Amino acid sequence: MLVSIRLQTAEAVSRERSTLSKTLLAALLLPIAGCAAVESPDWRTLRPVSDFGVLVLDVYGDLFWWTAGIFVVVELLLIYALVRYRSRSGDSEVPDQVHGFTALEIGWTLLPAAILFFIAIPTVRTIFLLQGAPPDRDPLEITVIGHQWWWEFRYPELGIVTANELHVPVGRTASLTLTSADVIHSFWVPQIGGKRDLNPGSENRLWFTPTEPGVYHGQCAELCGTSHANMRMRLFVDDSASFAQWSAAMRATAAPDSAGVMTFLISGCAACHTIAGTPAQGKVGPDLTSVGSRTTLASSMIPNTPEMMAAWLRSPDSVKPGALMPDLNLDEQRIADLVEFLEGLR
Amino acid sequence: MDAHATTFGVPSRKMAMWVFIASECMFFGSLIATYLSYEGKSLVGPTPREILNIPLTSVSTFVLLMSSLAMVLALEAVQTGNRRGARMWLGAVVVLGGLFLAGQVYEFREFYHEGLTLQQNLFGATFFVLTGFHGAHVTVGVIWMVTLLVMSLRGQLGPERSLDVEVAGLYWHFVDVVWIVIFTVVYLIQ
Amino acid sequence: MAEHPTHETAHAGAHASKGTYWLIALVLGILTLLEVAVFYVPLLHSVIVPILLVLSSAKFALVAMFFMHLKFDKPILTTLFAGGLVVATAIILSMMLLFGTIGPGAHM
Amino acid sequence: MSAHATAAHPPLYAGGLRSWLTTVDHKRIGVLYGVSALFYFVVGGVEALIIRLQLASPTADVVGADTFNQLFTMHGTTMVFLVLMPLSAALFNYMIPLMIGARDVAFPRLNAFSFWTFFFGSVLLNLSFFVGDPPDAGWFGYANLTSKQYNPGMGIDFWLLSVQIMGIASIASAVNFTVTILNMRAPGMSLMRVPLFVWMALVVQVLMLLAFPPITVAFIFLMFDRFFGTHFYIPSAGGTPILWQHLFWIFGHPEVYILILPSFGVVSEVLPTFARKPLFGAPFMIFSGILIGFLGFGVWSHHMFTTGLGAVADTAFSLATMLIAIPTGVKIFNWIATLWGGHIRFRTPLYFAVGMVGLFIIGGLSGIMHASPPVDIQQHDSYFVVAHLHYVFFGGTVFGLFAGIYYWWPKVTGRMIGEGLGKLHFWLMVVGMNLTFFPMHFLGLDGMPRRIYTYATDLGWERWNMIATVGAFLIAVSVLVFFVNAARSLASKTQAPADPWDAATLEWTVSSPPPEYNFAVVPTVNSARPFWLHKYGPTRDISTRTKAQGTPAQPDNPPTRIDLPSPSSWPILAALGLALLGGGALVGLWMVLFGAAVLVFCVYRWAFQPLERTGHPTFGPAPSGGSS
CATH class of the missing domain: 1.10.287.90 (Helix Hairpins)
Structure with a gap:
């Protein structure tokens, strides 16, 4: 057999x-x-x-x-x-049962x-x-707040509020407190590690110690509505010197030129946006205090250039579908003024 | 399809009702789990302690328990061909079930006047949905019992149809045991 | 949703007698009375939860065994019911643990 | 048994539309489920193709953001509730009574009601396309994205109402089949003699019974939030959207087993038949199936490792999840052992069954990775998970169900189906499926999240996305080949034999297609493989014995007549009432009340209508088998 x-x-x-x-x-x-x-x-x-x-x-x-x-x-x-x-073929034998x-x-x-x-x-x-507890006993505390469809980053101990571009120093543990202003989002920078959800009404925690300076892609990982795909961010891991420089620049509220502020205020922008040191104290949209220093706009979708800024102001929805920033029907002159003003905020 | 032809010797309809009851355990289990998970998490009042009326609900509970007694006696009467007994006890089930529902309607109205609504807080939402769905089950049961009562009055409910009553009874008793749990975890353990 | 209502005859097994039903009802009434009593005795407030759970489980079991005839019926029916009951209970307990209603950090 | 195979009987599928609408025959209802499911398979497939076209290149503009969200929501909902579940239901309906030696299910009219309720629910879901507002929050519909505030349109309402209606259909059908399998078996068919497919079906029914109520409750809360202004999932009033996640996954994880176990059952029938051996370790297979189902209720939070439940909960759910790998592994080893030492005949059903085993392993192993929270938090909601779930549902369920379709096709249609085209279908599907879904692992590892309609050019995701899209179209071609094959088979004139595969179970003892009454004489079963025993005698030392020509195992002791349930209009009308009641919430209170009135009226008429009416043809004694 x-x-x-x-x-x-x-x-x-x-x-x-x-x-x-x-x-x-x-x-x-x-x-x-x-x-x-x-x-x-x-x-x-x-x-x-x-x-x-x-x-x-x-x-x-x-x-x-x-x-x-x-x-x-x-x-x-x-x-x-x-x-x-x-x-x-032709085998009709029955195997052992x-x-x-x-x-x-x-x-x-x-x-x-x-x-x-x-x-x-x-x-x-x-x-x-x-x-468990972060390895560093004195971590850099950052609060991350998810919004449809952008990221708010707050550094309580540094007094900095910014959006969509997160800066952390290399070698120091960053300890994130995560929450959301509207629906559930999820914080994910693949090269940093796993994700953690941003739940409205409660707080999650996540810590990491970056080991290599660089710029890393991050993105919301929980379906959060129309422009979920566009809710991106950039994580900048800076060496200590440039981080110090960045945070100093962020804290220094340069007195902005008053004509630009006026345009900003009368165009309706101030209803949603804050610019430190001005009457613009809106809380719905990203803090624009030093928007000119960011490398990207619209939750990291487009590079921060005057042309792109103008395109964004002209029609937010065609840059980021579903964007909650309304189209204010600004005329070209006002757009030019605003671009000049905003790009000057550094 | 009668009992003798089935594999377990249990009439299929009776087994189906038990299978359905197992499923209902999960339905009420999920509602109770949510009620307990949200217990004490309301941001505003009224709280259970402020509003739940224990004496009233104790009476309601007793009424529902006694309806279960009437139910088994009705079944017994149908099985033995006691038509008068069947009508009397089925009628008793309908009356007691109706009384329980009336008590619930009264309770809901009272709560509404004291400011507890579905929208008021989590306690209101979880409480009304849990007890409301239980009430809906009682309502279906009462309609079922009325149907059986009418059949009995028309002389259509002889011993050969006692399985109809038995299956309805299983449903009724299950609704009763669910209330035993609700009475304990919602009303007494606050 | 009664299927073929005319063809089945009840499986008249050994059910309890009428007297037993009345007795069970009496016991159920007394247990309910005890439950309510426990609720109103301040002295028992620290142990109210276990007492009430035991009392209501007893009521639950009595109704299921006698009024629903599980004690006299085929074991398969008990198995089916227990399946749903066990999973439902496990889910209730897990959810309470996950939401902090019971377990470490609970207020009870 | 086989003596009646050629007996004349009225053609099973004759009769006009009305006979289909009012049928209570489990075989016809099975066909109705199968045809609906295959139709929706095409619908869901087209949705998938559009999704793949949009993703084929970065910043593509095939559809907009909102449309994309609607497409993947409808794709997921369709494939889960309108394709895989009803396709399994088709096989359950048709085969279970035949395999356990019954003439019908326990409640034939409830069975019709289940189908029509499912059907109207599926229509309601797709009506959302016609009012231009399909749901867009994903098939998992996470709160609070589904709240009125963030989703004011009607799409979510369509979704929650139709899935609830289909849930009622599932529970009704689960009650019916649980009782059928437990209580309607032929004399002598003890539980350990029940075919594996039927066993897995039983586990699935129990899972449906216990898993659908939690999702129903979750939907009720959502409905109250949206229609009545409660705050079950609204954080500003103290509620938490995480409650939805728990209730959804308490349903959702058992649902995974509801989708995969039928396919396990099919493979456990097909492999032994074509290896010409009994299933290796059948008792182990049965118990591992039960264990998978039972454990399935204790692992739901492994879908929530990024939610933030805490280390203790993560650990508990992680370990429980890993345990499921053990019974699943047992199944795979036993399948291989079934092939081992056999004389394997390579027919189309075997191809698909083997394909299922080979592909499911991949999904199973990536599942083990997800059981580990540290790994899962990287892969969660990334394309790695999309790859994983498609290896389970496409590689596992779809291949398994196609194995079943090819295996039972001759039984159901009475026609053989082409082997050449069948194998072509298989190869195209295997290649297409791997081309589509394997690269998704890479995309996930490279950080591509799921449910995004676009991605930037500089991320480097376009190569694998393009390959996946090509694969998806290859799958479409393979499905086309299947339909061509099916059409050719149905058009052919050759009658399929009763037992084309030399199989072991009862359904092969009757003609193809079976007579309306299934068995002229209800068989008495004395083995787990009754037909094999009948053909080959006791299995010991069988290897030298050749096939004995069929002699009836049953003494010809026919009953005087066979009563079959009469067609009834009330189940379909009651189902319509239920659908009007549910869908009416979108129209107005009057519609809800109208639906309720229709439902109650029909239920009463149904309850008081005798199951078997005089005047309906009954069947005389075998072997003449003709209608009287």
Whole structure:
């Protein structure tokens, strides 16, 4: 019996090398092939620039190799069974009617349990690490408030309020308090680490210590309405010197030229926006105190250039669909004045 | 499809009612879970302690418990072919169920006058939705009982149809046990 | 939603007698009275929750076992009911834990 | 048994539209479910294609932001409630009574009511397209984005009312099938002899029973918030949108198993048939299915690891989630062991079943990653999760259900379906599916969030997005091939044999399609594989024995007549009343009251209408099998 099976298999292999088994193999290994096609992936979540991201990546690494191993073993077993036990044409024999093998089944119940044990340990340890106290005893406290569809960043100890561009110094733990002004949003800078939701009516916390200066892309990760896709941000990890410089500049409220303030006030902008040191104290939209110093506009959608600023003022909705900033029907002269004024706020 | 042909020897309709009751456990479980999760989280009054009328509700609870007694006696009467008893006890279930509902309507009106509405606070919302859906179940039960009573009065409710009464009874008793839980966790444990 | 109302006959198993029903009703009434009494005795306020839970569980069980005939009926019916009941109870407890109604940090 | 296979009987699907509207036959209702589901499969697929076109390149402008949000909301809602659930229901309806040796379900008219309620609910959902305001808050509809303040249009109302109506259909159908499976089995079919597919169906019914009430309650709260101004999910009044997340996922996670277990069941029927062996370790398979269902209720918060529930809750839900991997692993190993040592015949159903095993593993393994909160918080709401869930629902459920469709196609239609086109369908679908969904892992790892209608050019996401879009169109082609194959099969004249696959379960003992009464003589079952036992005798030492030509296992002891339930108009009218009651909330109170009146009236007429009426044809004794 055994011999005959061996003969069959040998025959099958030499005769056909069946296109079927080949294609089957190719199809099921497609994902692996896909992986292999990508040389040394440099995807953002795999290139962390904070202690938080590194902790997360460590657990991911563990899990990846366990699951990849299981994947390869199981798929190979499946393909082997298919190729080895394929019926030849005209074969009307009935195979042995095996109903089960209890010891084996108990075995492959316990095996995954054992593997899970190895996955569970780093998981639980990291959960408590990440949700425990920040490693730095004097972290930089920042409050992040989600809005449809922009980010508000407040530095209570520095007296800074800004939007959409978050600056943190390298090497010092940033401790974020997260909440929302309207619907649920989610704070996510992939290279920093995992996300944490911004829930209206309650506060969440998240800390990380950036390790590499640079500018990193971040984005809201919880569906929050029309322009969810456009709720982006930039995280600037500055070296200590430039962070000090930035925060000093932010705190220095340059007396803005009064003509510009006047245009800003009579155009209706002040109903929603604050500019420190002026009567404009609106709380609905982003704080514009030093908007001229930002690199981007409209929750990091467009570069901060006079042309783009003008386009944004002309028709907010066509830049960011659903934008809550109304189209004020400003004439070109007023737009030019406002652009000049706002770009001057540094 | 009679009892002898079924696998478990239980009439399918009776089993279906039990299956439905299991599902209802989750329905009321979710409502109760929400009530308890939001307990004490209202931003403004009135609070349960200020407003819940324990003497009134104790009487209501007693009325509903006694309706369950009437229900089993009605079933017993139908099974033994006691038509007079069936009418009397089904009538009693209808009256007691109606009394319970009347008590609830009175209670809701009182609360409304004391400033507790659906919109007032979380207590109002969770309380009215939980007890309101229970009341809706009682209402359906009362309509069902009236139907059975009319059938009985027309002489259509002989012993051969006692399963109709038994299944309706299971529903009625379940509505009663739900109230046992609500009375305890909403009214007595504040 | 009664299906085929004419064809089934009740499975008249060994139900309790009328006397038992009256007795159960009496016990239910007394338990309710006890519950309300516990509510009004200030001395018992520290242990009111466990007492009330025990009393109402007893009422629940009596109605289910006798009025709903689970004690005399096929075990499959009890199994079905218990399935829903257990999952529902577990969910209520988990939600209370998650929302801080009970457990660490609760006010009760 | 097979003696009646060729007996004359009235054609199952004859009769005009009215006979379809009033049918209470489980087979016809199964067909109605199947046709509706396949129709919505096309609708949901077109929605997906538009989504993929929009994402194929950065800053594309195929549809606007709002339309995109509506499309993925409708795609998700459609695929979950209008495709995968009813497609499973189609197989349940058609096959369960046949597989357990029953003539119909326990409550045939309730069954019709379930279908029509589902159907009207699905129509109501899609009506939102015609009033130009489809829902746009995602199929998960997280509060408080669904509140009146942030979503003032009617879309959310359409969504919440129609899903609630379909939920009632699901609960009604779950009650019906739980009782059918438990209580309507043929003599001798103990629970351990119930076919795996039926077992998984039973677990699914219980999950529906227990999972739909919480979502109903969540919807009731949302309805009260939107219609009556309560504050269940409104933070300014002390409520929390997180309550919605809990209630939704208490439903939502069991729902995942509601969607995948039917497919597990199909594969557990198909693999043994084509390997010509019994299912390896059937009791383990049954218990692991039950365990998956049970554990499914204890893990809902693993969808909420970014919500901020705290380290203790995260740990508890993480560990509970990991436990589910154990019974799932058991299933996969047992399937492979079923193939092991068999004589595997490579027919189309086997292709899809094997494809399901091979692809589901990928979704299962990425699921294990998500069980670990530190990993999950990176992957949550990113395209990695989109990849994961499509490997589970497309690789797992869709492939499994297609295995079932090909497997039972001859039984249902009485026609064989083309092997060549079937295999082409399979290969196109495998390649298309991997091309579409595998790159999404990479996109997720590169930080692409889900549910975004556009992305900037400088993020480097366009290559994999373009590949995914190409894959999606390949899937569309494969589905087209399926429809061509189906049409050719239906047009062909060759009658399918009763038992084309040499299978082991009861449905293959009757003709294809089965007679209206299913079994002329209700079989007596003495094995988990009654038909196999009948064909091959006791299974010990079977390897040398060749197939014995069919002799009836049953003593010919026919009943005098077979009473079948009569068609009834009341279930469909009651379902219409329910839909008017629910949908009426969008029109006005008068419509709600009108719907309620219709519902109550129809329920009364239904309750007092005898199930079997005189004058309806009954069937005489077998083997003549003709109508009398």
